[in-house]
Amino acid sequence: MTEQHLPPGLIGARVRRKEDPRLLTGRAQFVDDVALPGMLEAAILRSPHAHARIVSVDVSAALELPGVFAVITGAEVAQACALPQPVIWRLIPDQRMTDLYALAHDKVRYVGQGVAAVAAADRYVAEDALGLIEVEYEQLPAACTLDEALADGAPLLYENWPDNVSCRQTVPKGDVATAFAAADVIVSETITYGRQMGTPLETRGAVVSWDPFTDRLEAWLSTQSPNLARDLLGEVLGLPVERIRVRTPDVGGGFGNKFDFYGEEVVAALLSKRSGRPVKIIEDRLESFVANAHSREQRIEVEVAAKSDGTITGMRGTVYGVLGGQLSTVGIGPCWAATVLMPGPYDIPNVEVTVVGVVTNRSPYGSYRGWGQPKANIAHERIVEKLARELGMAANDVRRKNLIAPDKFPYPSPVFYYDSGRYEECLEAAERAVVDRGWAKRQAEAAKEGRSLGIGYSFHIEISAIGPSRILNQAGLQHSGFDEESVRIDSTGGVIVRSGLSAMGQGIQTALAQVAAQTLGVPLDSVTVLTGDTETNPYTGYGTGGSRGAALGGGALLRASTRLREKVLRVAAELLEASPDDLVISDGRISVAGTGVGGRSVSMRDVGDATYRRLDGKLPLGETPTLEERDVLDPDNTAFSYGTTAVLAEVDRETGRVQVLDYLIAHDCGTVINPMIVDGQLHGGAAQAIGGALFEEIVYGPDGQPLTTTFMDYLIPTASELPAFETVHLTTTADHIPGGFKGMGEAGTIGGASAITAAIDDALRDLGVGVVQLPITPPRLLSMIEAAEAGGTATDVEEQS
Amino acid sequence: MTSLDVTMTVNGRTVTGRVEARRTLADFLRKDCAATGVHLGCEHGVCGACTVVLDGCTARSCCTLAVQADGAEVMTVEGLADGTDLHPLQEAFWARHGLQCGFCTPGILLTMRELLADNPDPSEEEIRESLSGNICRCTGYQFIVEAVKDAAAVLRASSADRG
Ligand code: FES
Ligand code: FES
Numbered sequence: 001m002t003e004q005h006l007p008p009g010l011i012g013a014r015v016r017r018k019e020d021p022r023l024l025t026g027r028a029q030f031v032d033d034v035a036l037p038g039m040l041e042a043a044i045l046r047s048p049h050a051h052a053r054i055v056s057v058d059v060s061a062a063l064e065l066p067g068v069f070a071v072i073t074g075a076e077v078a079q080a081c082a083l084p085q086p087v088i089w090r091l092i093p094d095q096r097m098t099d100l101y102a103l104a105h106d107k108v109r110y111v112g113q114g115v116a117a118v119a120a121a122d123r124y125v126a127e128d129a130l131g132l133i134e135v136e137y138e139q140l141p142a143a144c145t146l147d148e149a150l151a152d153g154a155p156l157l158y159e160n161w162p163d164n165v166s167c168r169q170t171v172p173k174g175d176v177a178t179a180f181a182a183a184d185v186i187v188s189e190t191i192t193y194g195r196q197m198g199t200p201l202e203t204r205g206a207v208v209s210w211d212p213f214t215d216r217l218e219a220w221l222s223t224q225s226p227n228l229a230r231d232l233l234g235e236v237l238g239l240p241v242e243r244i245r246v247r248t249p250d251v252g253g254g255f256g257n258k259f260d261f262y263g264e265e266v267v268a269a270l271l272s273k274r275s276g277r278p279v280k281i282i283e284d285r286l287e288s289f290v291a292n293a294h295s296r297e298q299r300i301e302v303e304v305a306a307k308s309d310g311t312i313t314g315m316r317g318t319v320y321g322v323l324g325g326q327l328s329t330v331g332i333g334p335c336w337a338a339t340v341l342m343p344g345p346y347d348i349p350n351v352e353v354t355v356v357g358v359v360t361n362r363s364p365y366g367s368y369r370g371w372g373q374p375k376a377n378i379a380h381e382r383i384v385e386k387l388a389r390e391l392g393m394a395a396n397d398v399r400r401k402n403l404i405a406p407d408k409f410p411y412p413s414p415v416f417y418y419d420s421g422r423y424e425e426c427l428e429a430a431e432r433a434v435v436d437r438g439w440a441k442r443q444a445e446a447a448k449e450g451r452s453l454g455i456g457y458s459f460h461i462e463i464s465a466i467g468p469s470r471i472l473n474q475a476g477l478q479h480s481g482f483d484e485e486s487v488r489i490d491s492t493g494g495v496i497v498r499s500g501l502s503a504m505g506q507g508i509q510t511a512l513a514q515v516a517a518q519t520l521g522v523p524l525d526s527v528t529v530l531t532g533d534t535e536t537n538p539y540t541g542y543g544t545g546g547s548r549g550a551a552l553g554g555g556a557l558l559r560a561s562t563r564l565r566e567k568v569l570r571v572a573a574e575l576l577e578a579s580p581d582d583l584v585i586s587d588g589r590i591s592v593a594g595t596g597v598g599g600r601s602v603s604m605r606d607v608g609d610a611t612y613r614r615l616d617g618k619l620p621l622g623e624t625p626t627l628e629e630r631d632v633l634d635p636d637n638t639a640f641s642y643g644t645t646a647v648l649a650e651v652d653r654e655t656g657r658v659q660v661l662d663y664l665i666a667h668d669c670g671t672v673i674n675p676m677i678v679d680g681q682l683h684g685g686a687a688q689a690i691g692g693a694l695f696e697e698i699v700y701g702p703d704g705q706p707l708t709t710t711f712m713d714y715l716i717p718t719a720s721e722l723p724a725f726e727t728v729h730l731t732t733t734a735d736h737i738p739g740g741f742k743g744m745g746e747a748g749t750i751g752g753a754s755a756i757t758a759a760i761d762d763a764l765r766d767l768g769v770g771v772v773q774l775p776i777t778p779p780r781l782l783s784m785i786e787a788a789e790a791g792g793t794a795t796d797v798e799e800q801s
Numbered sequence: 802m803t804s805l806d807v808t809m810t811v812n813g814r815t816v817t818g819r820v821e822a823r824r825t826l827a828d829f830l831r832k833d834c835a836a837t838g839v840h841l842g843c844e845h846g847v848c849g850a851c852t853v854v855l856d857g858c859t860a861r862s863c864c865t866l867a868v869q870a871d872g873a874e875v876m877t878v879e880g881l882a883d884g885t886d887l888h889p890l891q892e893a894f895w896a897r898h899g900l901q902c903g904f905c906t907p908g909i910l911l912t913m914r915e916l917l918a919d920n921p922d923p924s925e926e927e928i929r930e931s932l933s934g935n936i937c938r939c940t941g942y943q944f945i946v947e948a949v950k951d952a953a954a955v956l957r958a959s960s961a962d963r964g
Contacts, residue, residue: 016895023903024891026838026878030904033837124823201842201850201904201938252840252904253938285843505902505939676898683941684901711847711936719932719942748941 010518011739014676017510018529019503028250031205031222036278039207040069040119042271043126044264044281045133046290047108047115050361050704051142051155051325054106054135057116061132067121068129070275072267074105074115080270082238085263085326088228089333091476095167098158098326098359102236102263102270108137109157109325110363111706112290114263119271119279142361144704146299146322149360157325157359166323166357167332171340173414174350176305179314183305187386192773193375194697195297195322198368198688199716200504202252203288208268209278217244217269218278224254224502225261225543228479230534232261232329237269248532251504255688256367258504259545260293260329289709293366294698297322298338302379304348310393310401314350317342317379321357321365328366332357335365337372337463340415344380345423345461345642346402351414361704367545369688370749373462378774381458381754385761386770395758396431399459400424410637415475416463418640420732421668427459429728430644430666437662437726439648452651453661454765456758457644460751464669464743465555465639465734466546480541482634483552487516487560489568489627491612493588493604495520495527497557500540501549503531506745507677508549514673515554515739519561520568521585522604538630547641547743550673552633555738560631567627568607574620575602575610639734639742643667645686645751649759656782658694658760660723665751668730670742675729678744683725685748691717693753697775764788807871811836812880820867826860827851829867830877838878838907842936849935852908853877859915878907881914889955890914890948899948901939909935913949921957925950 022028059071078084084099103114116133120126143149143157149164157164180186207220217239223229226246234241251258264281272279283291298321305314319342321335332355339355384402388395403423404411411418434440434455443453466472467481486498497516501508509529517524530537542548569580572590576583578600584593591601610618611627619625648662665682672678695715699707708714733740757771760781767788773780808817811834818833827844830836830853842850844863851863854876881888890910893899900906909932916923916931923931928949932942 017898019903020895020900021887023900023906024878024887024894024910025882026836026907028903029837030840032841033831035832124821199938200902201848201936202840202902203842251902253902255938285845505900505904507901680898680901680940680944683943684939685941687941688938710845711843712845716936716938718934718936719929719946722942724943724946725941 010514010524011671011673013514013674015510015514015524015674017507018513019507019509030202030250030252031207031220032282034207034220034249036207036209039278039280040121040275041123041126042117042119042268042279042281043123043130044114044267045116045130046287047104047111047113049108049137049139050111050144051140052108052137053140054104054108054115055138056136058134059116062118062129065125065129065132067125068118069277070119070271072117072270072274074101074103077101077103077267077270078105081236081266083236086232086235086261086329087327087331088329088478089331089476090478091332091336092167092169095332096161100326102266110361111704112287112363113325114267117267117271119275142704144361144700144702146320146358146360149358157361164359166327166359168354168356170352170354171414172352176314176316176350176352179350180305183313184308185306185390186303187383187390188303189382189386189772191300191302191378191382193296193298193300193378194775195294196368196692196696197292197294197698198255198257200253200255200257203283203285204258204262204264204292205282206265206268207278207280208265208272210269210272212273212276215239215243219245219265220247220249221265222251222258223248224251224259224504224545226502226532226534227500227539228543229261229265233265233269236266245535248502251502254502254504255369256371256545257293259543260366286709289698289714290363290706293328293368294324294363295334295365295368296375296692297365298335298375300375300379302342302383304383304387306387308391310387310391310398312346312348312402315343315348317353319355319375321355322362323357323359324362324364325359326364328364330367334367334372338375341373341376342379343413344376345404345459346380347404347408353414362700369685369746371746373746373750374689374692374753377458377460377750377754382757382772385758396427396457399427403427403459417637418461419637419734419736421640421642422730422732423459423642426642426666426668426730427644429730430457430646430664433664433666433726433728434646439662442648452653452763454649454651454759454761454763456647456649456755456762458751458754458758459644460642460747462547462641462744462747462750463638464547464641465551465635465737466542466548467552467635467638469541469634482541482632483548483556484538484540484630484632485553485556485560486538486628486630487557487564489564489604489608491608493526493608495522497527497529498537499529499531499553500538501531501553502544504544506549506681507674508553511550511673511677512553512557515557516561519558520565522588526588547745551639551737551741551743552635554673554741556631556633558739559633560629564627564629570620570623571607571610572602575606575618576600636736639670639737641669641742641744641747643747643751645755647755647759649756649763651760651763653785656778656785658776658781660690660756663723664726665748666728666730667744667747668732669744670731670733671740672729672731673741679727681745682727682748685746686725686752687717687722689749689752690722690756692775693756694775695777805868807867809870809872810874812876822866822868824867825863826865826867826870827862830862830875836877836879840904840907842904847936849908849912850905852911854911859912878910881910890952893948893952893955897944897948897951899940899945905935905937909937909945917953917956922953
């Protein structure tokens with residue numbers, strides 16, 4: 001494997017973030033801080049029913065309320081739009097599409113679906129007006145759970161469909177039937193993953209100004225995907241995109257939830273056109289629990305065939321995605337990803353996996369950091385643990401037997417080519433760190449005190465650097481996967497990088513500045529990175545998701561900056577009367593190599609001046625004025641990061657409560673741009689994984705009413721529930737990405753739940769408990785403990801292990 | 802809807818306004834006083850993003866009405882730096898990567914400022930305990946905890962200097 005090694009410098013340095021001073025002093029501008037002259041505030045009337053026909057909507061009283069400027073109903077939205085809400089991931093050709101508009105007009109299919117909207121002088125008045133809208137509903141029987149939706153005679157969400165199944169697809173590799181027929185051992189498991197959401201602390205929001213005279217539309221969106229949002233606004237509203245400008249102010253966390261394109265953006269636009277005023281819609285937290293994309297909820301059946309030495313020869317699996325009442329922007333995408341990535345890091349020759357997408361009377365299923373991968377992970381890691389118990393082997397020995405070997409890359413999985421990795425080394429790095437941290441000793445000592453500690457591992461892979469465009473298109477994505485970056489040096493030698501990626505807390509501005517500064521040889525302080533405006537910034541395909549920003553943005557910018565550096569050297573060579581080949585750049589000064597301090601040199605400012613202002617006699621003949629380069633990176637392949645997670649956890653057998661005591665991630669994301677940012681991303685992802693494994697669940701009552709509608713019911717971990725995190729890094733570069741970067745934004749969320757469940761099983765190994773439902777809340781775990789203590793299960797598994 | 806006159810000091814400046822009784826202090830600060838560093842993460846008193854200092858104690862401005870703050874002294878994150886010198890907590894959060902999206906940060910900074918005033922040398926557990934009324938969805942808290950420890954040391958050193 002040839003590896004690209006960048007010289008040590010700003011790439012790889014733990015520098016402070018450029019984003020922070022504004023954020024620390026209250027000077028950031030989030031979408032709710034955008035205030036335009038004449039701006040109205042809107043609110044949305046939402047369905048109180050899980051499933052009902054809309055008989056009539058009467059908005060007359062609302063329209064008469066002083067301070068109300070415009071009201072719009074679902075029927076009016078459908079009439080005003082050129083197309084229904086888009087679904088960009090169309091992976092399964094014969095999938096039944098839901099084709100609904102931004103507000104409901106014939107039926108409502110989940111509690112919280114928008115029915116009408118009001119724009120008023122402020123949000124207080126808008127909410128008053130919602131209370132004056134009268135909607136007559138005819139309630140319908142609902143299919144609120146997966147089983148209800150799949151039952152014979154289930155109420156149909158879409159009456160023109162034969163059942164509630166939107167799609168089904170099987171992806172094969174090799175000959176799975178033969179593998180199972182020849183197996184020494186077969187183990188299977190059914191896993192239930194609860195409904196969860198990304199829950200950025202800033203809820204979603206939009207400010208839209210649509211000039212009815214010129215049809216120019218300006219939008220401020222709290223979005224991860226400004227270019228996608230602009231294109232989709234154009235499609236849905238029937239506007240040419242050159243008239244649409246999307247700006248993304250500071251984004252208070254995205255986590256995939258803000259990747260998707262929601263109805264509120266369209267509603268704000270239509271209300272603005274109607275009222276002739278800019279319109280702001282800010283989702284409040286209560287709305288967010290029903291109107292923001294939900295995720296994760298799947299039932300996963302997984303089964304492996306293996307030899308008695310632990311070699312896995314075949315895998316079968318079925319993923320049931322609980323999609324909710326309409327398809328979100330990403331459609332079956334995350335459930336499909338969970339399915340096709342189910343073999344994970346293991347070299348399994350025969351695989352057959354099936355995805356089934358089922359509509360239910362719940363909120364739509366959309367993007368959340370991890371995007372199917374936490375479920376793929378729980379499937380392969382739970383089944384590896386079970387296989388190990390069945391064979392009496394250590395789980396990590398089963399992992400080692402099956403991890404893809406370094407010489408097998410690029411490795412063909414059922415769908416993707418994994419580019420590179422040293423998986424076994426990574427597992428061993430984690431094992432060594434666990435030894436160093438003395439977990440086994442802590443476990444043994446706790447046992448003497450009658451406390452139950454467990455150690456659990458998981459291995460994860462993460463798809464990153466999502467591209468290449470044509471292959472994504474062939475797979476069914478209605479969008480591209482490249483990234484464009486531009487870099488310009490101005491007349492005084494300052495550097496401006498422009499990017500189409502969104503800054504949402506992941507530190508992309510700092511990371512890109514590091515890449516440009518190191519490549520150009522200038523101080524970090526002289527680089528400004530501008531994001532968040534489709535009118536002035538380059539185009540990024542897809543959006544800021546799929547762990548692609550640093551890898552593709554960094555790669556494109558590295559290439560652009562490399563070319564710009566060459567031009568800088570040519571100009572400097574003229575100024576210094578030297579050959580470009582003899583020059584070096586350091587800290588913004590260009591000098592003749594080997595002449596040392598005091599030798600001839602010019603500054604980046606001199607070069608800027610010679611290129612923009614006083615050109616005569618300085619800018620080489622034949623060089624065009626200005627110093628600017630752009631680059632487009634449409635990668636040949638995605639890049640796979642990977643890591644091992646190890647967890648030390650304590651289970652309280654009396655209460656079923658789990659406390660994570662220590663947490664370790666050994667990780668490889670290729671060339672690291674800023675280790676501090678990478679660690680922060682790993683920590684934050686791990687925190688979300690812990691929340692998802694132990695606490696967080698969107699719960700519905702039997703009538704389809706959501707029961708978790710505040711932060712009192714939907715439990716996001718606080719500092720008291722979380723451990724300190726330790727990270728260990730390996731570097732295996734992605735050779736098809738300039739710079740060798742791989743993405744890692746989702747890593748922490750992927751393997752966490754698997755390692756935690758393994759640690760719980762280990763803490764309760766005398767009882768033979770095997771966790772297969774997430775989140776494993778105290779009542780759930782307690783009932784498993786009680787059942788095991790009361791009878792059969794414990795001894796059964798004792799015999800196996 | 803009845804409107805009432807309110808007067809309060811916000812980051813050292815006296816502001817007066819006429820507000821509806823139902824207007825929250827958060828909305829008053831954000832929209833009428835341009836203190837947009839006050840963030841709203843839940844508006845039901847759980848996340849702590851809207852934390853301000855009200856007459857010397859932290860308070861959740863989403864659950865406080867503007868009229869309740871009549872006559873009070875209010876400090877928001879905008880009042881934390883001394884001119885253009887960052888407060889040691891701000892410096893430490895910057896150095897230690899104690900923030901990602903920054904939406905929770907104003908509330909957390911003010912909460913930690915209160916902790917360090919009461920307890921200049923808190924243990925990790927005490928910091929975590931005191932932080933647990935503020936939700937951060939991005940960081941996993943560890944770098945926040947480390948930043949608070951660093952800031953505590955700086956503040957202790959500077960108060961020792963002052964004698
Ligand atoms: S916004 Fe006030 S506590 Fe969350
Ligand atoms: S930094 Fe984003 S919520 Fe704390």
